[in-house]
Amino acid sequence: GAGVSQSPSNKVTEKGKDVELRCDPISGHTALYWYRQRLGQGLEFLIYFQGNSAPDKSGLPSDRFSAERTGESVSTLTIQRTQQEDSAVYLCASSLRNLKLSGANVLTFGAGSRLTVL
Amino acid sequence: QQQVKQSPQSLIVQKGGISIINCAYENTAFDYFPWYQQFPGKGPALLIAIRPDVSEKKEGRFTISFNKSAKQFSLHIMDSQPGDSATYFCAALGGGGNKLTFGTGTQLKVEL
Numbered sequence: 001g002a003g004v005s006q007s008p009s010n011k012v013t014e015k016g017k018d019v020e021l022r023c024d025p026i027s028g029h030t031a032l033y034w035y036r037q038r039l040g041q042g043l044e045f046l047i048y049f050q051g052n053s054a055p056d057k058s059g060l061p062s063d064r065f066s067a068e069r070t071g072e073s074v075s076t077l078t079i080q081r082t083q084q085e086d087s088a089v090y091l092c093a094s095s096l097r098n099l100k101l102s103g104a105n106v107l108t109f110g111a112g113s114r115l116t117v118l
Numbered sequence: 119q120q121q122v123k124q125s126p127q128s129l130i131v132q133k134g135g136i137s138i139i140n141c142a143y144e145n146t147a148f149d150y151f152p153w154y155q156q157f158p159g160k161g162p163a164l165l166i167a168i169r170p171d172v173s174e175k176k177e178g179r180f181t182i183s184f185n186k187s188a189k190q191f192s193l194h195i196m197d198s199q200p201g202d203s204a205t206y207f208c209a210a211l212g213g214g215g216n217k218l219t220f221g222t223g224t225q226l227k228v229e230l
Contacts, residue, residue, distance in 0.1 A: 033217065040127075040222075040223075041222055042207060042222040042223050043209075056216070091161055107164070108161075
């Protein structure tokens with residue numbers, strides 16, 4: 001596709017339920033990032049995938065959070081046993097190559113998935 | 119630990135005025151400093167970026183000023199327009215990592 005596509009755009013769930021958020025990166029982009037944006041706050045790094053390398057999971061806030069990516073395509077962020085503090089916009093971004101090689105000018109964000117945990 | 123500090127949190131500017139947003143960083147290994155613009159309901163989009171080997175970069179009405187010794191950089195929006203009303207994020211890349219570290223954002227409102 002022309003841009004990074006995320007679904008669902010909005011998700012309302014009850015505390016304790018599991019949720020899955022999906023990201024379709026730009027075709028051919030090898031690097032994929034998940035960020036979390038809480039209301040009135042900056043973007044918080046969650047996880048980074050680069051090709052077939054082991055993902056950088058250093059930003060995942062707890063073991064309730066996990067993410068997968070199949071090759072260089074779709075990624076799914078899963079939040080188990082959701083809590084109210086998980087309410088946020090979850091942003092996915094992709095870039096053609098490793099940011100250190102290509103510069104951040106090719107990091108393209110999706111519109112995000114807004115998660116509300118009641 | 120907040121590695122990139124951004125201020126102000128919100129800003130109101132009159133049409134035609136200059137909007138100034140400031141950021142400070144701690145990690146001297148950062149070597150790339152982009153600014154992102156985000157409209158409601160949209161993802162952040164790259165606006166302008168600078169590397170520490172230059173002190174200023176200008177693109178149209180947008181200018182980044184960079185002070186390496188003070189570890190500070192700022193975004194100046196000249197002749198601010200209502201269409202510039204958005205949230206602006208500074209960010210930094212480097213230090214051996216492949217991820218951007220973002221500031222907390224500035225909500226800019228340009229009034230007529």
